[in-house]
Amino acid sequence: MLVAHDELPWSVVEALLAGAIASCATTVRRAGFEATDDLFGMANAIASIAGAAVTIEDLERRVLAYSSIEGQAIDAVRQDSILDRKVQAIPEYDAEYLAVARAERHVWFPSQADHELARVVVPVRIGGRLLGSIWAIDDGEPGSTSRAVAALEMAAPAVALAIMSAGFREDAARRHRSEQLAAQLGATGSDQTSTLRDRLPLAIMGFGPLTDAPDLDEQRITQIIRLNVERISPEAACARVEDAIFALVPRAAGCSSARLRRLAEDVIRSANSSNGGRLGCAFVTAINETDQVIRARRDISTALKAMQGSQHAVIDVDEQRHLVILEEIRRSGVADADRLVQDVRDLLGYDERHQTAYAATLLAHFDHFGDARAAAKQLGIHENSHRYRLARIKEKFGFDASDPRLRQVMWLQLRLLWDRHRSADQRSI
Numbered sequence: 001m002l003v004a005h006d007e008l009p010w011s012v013v014e015a016l017l018a019g020a021i022a023s024c025a026t027t028v029r030r031a032g033f034e035a036t037d038d039l040f041g042m043a044n045a046i047a048s049i050a051g052a053a054v055t056i057e058d059l060e061r062r063v064l065a066y067s068s069i070e071g072q073a074i075d076a077v078r079q080d081s082i083l084d085r086k087v088q089a090i091p092e093y094d095a096e097y098l099a100v101a102r103a104e105r106h107v108w109f110p111s112q113a114d115h116e117l118a119r120v121v122v123p124v125r126i127g128g129r130l131l132g133s134i135w136a137i138d139d140g141e142p143g144s145t146s147r148a149v150a151a152l153e154m155a156a157p158a159v160a161l162a163i164m165s166a167g168f169r170e171d172a173a174r175r176h177r178s179e180q181l182a183a184q185l186g187a188t189g190s191d192q193t194s195t196l197r198d199r200l201p202l203a204i205m206g207f208g209p210l211t212d213a214p215d216l217d218e219q220r221i222t223q224i225i226r227l228n229v230e231r232i233s234p235e236a237a238c239a240r241v242e243d244a245i246f247a248l249v250p251r252a253a254g255c256s257s258a259r260l261r262r263l264a265e266d267v268i269r270s271a272n273s274s275n276g277g278r279l280g281c282a283f284v285t286a287i288n289e290t291d292q293v294i295r296a297r298r299d300i301s302t303a304l305k306a307m308q309g310s311q312h313a314v315i316d317v318d319e320q321r322h323l324v325i326l327e328e329i330r331r332s333g334v335a336d337a338d339r340l341v342q343d344v345r346d347l348l349g350y351d352e353r354h355q356t357a358y359a360a361t362l363l364a365h366f367d368h369f370g371d372a373r374a375a376a377k378q379l380g381i382h383e384n385s386h387r388y389r390l391a392r393i394k395e396k397f398g399f400d401a402s403d404p405r406l407r408q409v410m411w412l413q414l415r416l417l418w419d420r421h422r423s424a425d426q427r428s429i
Helices: 012-028 041-051 074-083 091-102 144-183 193-199 218-232 257-275 290-306 321-331 342-354 356-369 372-379 383-397 406-421
Strands: 054-058 063-066 107-109 118-126 129-140 202-209 237-241 244-249 279-287 314-316
Touching: 041 054, 041 063, 041 118, 041 129, 041 144, 054 074, 054 144, 063 074, 063 193, 091 118, 091 129, 118 144, 118 244, 129 144, 144 237, 144 244, 144 290, 193 290, 202 218, 202 257, 202 290, 202 372, 218 237, 218 244, 244 290, 257 279, 279 290, 290 321, 321 406, 342 356, 342 383, 342 406, 356 372, 356 406, 372 383
Parallel strands: 279 314
Antiparallel strands: 054 063, 054 129, 107 118, 118 129, 202 244, 202 279, 237 244
């Protein structure tokens, strides 16, 4: 009897059973090699039989394990891949990985100049499903290729089971982290944030669509985000909360704003190219107290709304907090039509009736603290034209420019209205 979790796809169950049967049929224990959940131990066992340095990779070209037997030939490419735990994204490698994916048995790649030795590669599959690959360096010694091929092909079924088993454990851990994160960031998350204490300091990133259409592929975007944030921390978690996908990066003491910005740009580049939409990101770095987590999530959600229709694709909330504050003020309704001060209402009504641009003129005047040259440049008119418009505003509407509180409210309402309609014609707020 086999008991499987309700969320586990039947295709995965079928693949696992097919692989188990196949591995038993071919006898995993041969020539001193024994299957184990320890991929590093398996890599060393394969390398010992093959007489060559071995790496085990998954479909995303991550190095899951590597051998460490002294005296076996290695090269700079292997060293770099092990240090990064991932094969470099070089276009020349795409053709090699495609050849491996299509191969039924082994593939041999010749050496490249002086920096890369030849390789023998065997695809790792379960029930026809490709899971990864085993790579061995071919140092060119007599018989080295045939010995490596025999070792890799013998080990492939056991490695497949180990990769799938590790994948199940990793997926279960990810689901657990995601569920925890969703609870911690949710409306009732204040009761859950205490579990984050041993993971401080934190960084939180939020990703959301900046346009209404087309719809973005949430599952694909979550996968892209996860792959990128796990480069910073394997314990990172992703979860959807309301209209955004959040990523939490634990123990982020060395995670600078610039690094998070680069990561966000990588995610957005990949997501936009695969979905055709427009994704945005807001993030908060250096969260040092658990009671700051819910506030950070709300700030990020507000920032993503503030970015709608703007040129911003990525913002650090702490550096652009004014956008968050303005969005919060806007959502409070201070610029709703029935709450506009009379002077602003008069300006807008006159502009609508006479197709003038007095509201935009006054906003530019406020924006540049009375600097006529800068205001005129913002409006795209001559400085004298701007001064003439200001005189006409004073003559026609006569609001009390000496009252700083009135000026502040007028400026705020005009700014919020302008931001709301910034894509519209400048003449009409």
